[in-house]
Amino acid sequence: MIEAFDAAIFDMDGTILDSLGVWEKIDNDFLEKKRGIAVPPDYVHSIAAMSFEEIARYTIQRFNLSETPEALMREWTDMAEHEYANNIKIKPYVKEYIQKIKAMGKKIALCTSSPKSFYEPAVKNNGIYDLFDAFANTCEAGVGKNSPKVYLLAAEKIGVAPQKCLVFEDVAAAAECAKKTGMAVCGVYDERSRMHKERLKEICDYYIDGFEDVI
Numbered sequence: 001m002i003e004a005f006d007a008a009i010f011d012m013d014g015t016i017l018d019s020l021g022v023w024e025k026i027d028n029d030f031l032e033k034k035r036g037i038a039v040p041p042d043y044v045h046s047i048a049a050m051s052f053e054e055i056a057r058y059t060i061q062r063f064n065l066s067e068t069p070e071a072l073m074r075e076w077t078d079m080a081e082h083e084y085a086n087n088i089k090i091k092p093y094v095k096e097y098i099q100k101i102k103a104m105g106k107k108i109a110l111c112t113s114s115p116k117s118f119y120e121p122a123v124k125n126n127g128i129y130d131l132f133d134a135f136a137n138t139c140e141a142g143v144g145k146n147s148p149k150v151y152l153l154a155a156e157k158i159g160v161a162p163q164k165c166l167v168f169e170d171v172a173a174a175a176e177c178a179k180k181t182g183m184a185v186c187g188v189y190d191e192r193s194r195m196h197k198e199r200l201k202e203i204c205d206y207y208i209d210g211f212e213d214v215i
Helices: 020-035 043-047 052-063 069-086 094-103 116-125 149-158 172-179 191-203
Strands: 007-010 107-112 134-137 165-169 184-188 206-208
Touching: 007 094, 007 149, 020 043, 020 069, 020 191, 043 052, 043 191, 052 069, 069 116, 094 107, 107 116, 107 149, 116 134, 134 149, 149 165, 165 172, 172 184, 172 191, 184 191
Parallel strands: 007 107, 007 165, 107 134, 165 184, 184 206
Antiparallel strands: none
């Protein structure tokens, strides 16, 4: 499918990195262990397409917390930076697939809701940092993946028209926003968002259960 496009834009968490366990642990430690609040079943889905700051504001409002968004983001950052720098692994066949499309002369961008302090060590440790031509995150865009802006920023950075980009995403709401740019989207299965698999299939132009499907 990539043959029809000039560029591939990859989401990070849940798409190319297996970060499911880390964020489940952070959510549980932050809400349940530290504040005695059970993690609601819909919480993960509700925040999936938000920027880091939007998640902080949403969490404060939903759980009536007294902290500022900045305080929450600092706490989450402290909890997550060690994990991203040391423990998060790449999904099977991701590196091989990115190498394959790099050899085809395609432009490659990472488009993520995670801040640089998360994504940079994670992709470096997994040996794929140098394969990317550009990085775009929602902090730069000023809005989460509930807006198409970050995808357009990624396309701008690699100098490819949106209509010639193929986006890889695991979250249905984010995939829907990517489609609004005119980009094609390939849905990628992730256990964290398994309950929305059929919705993701409906939205996307393509769908894979893993990168072994396209290697």
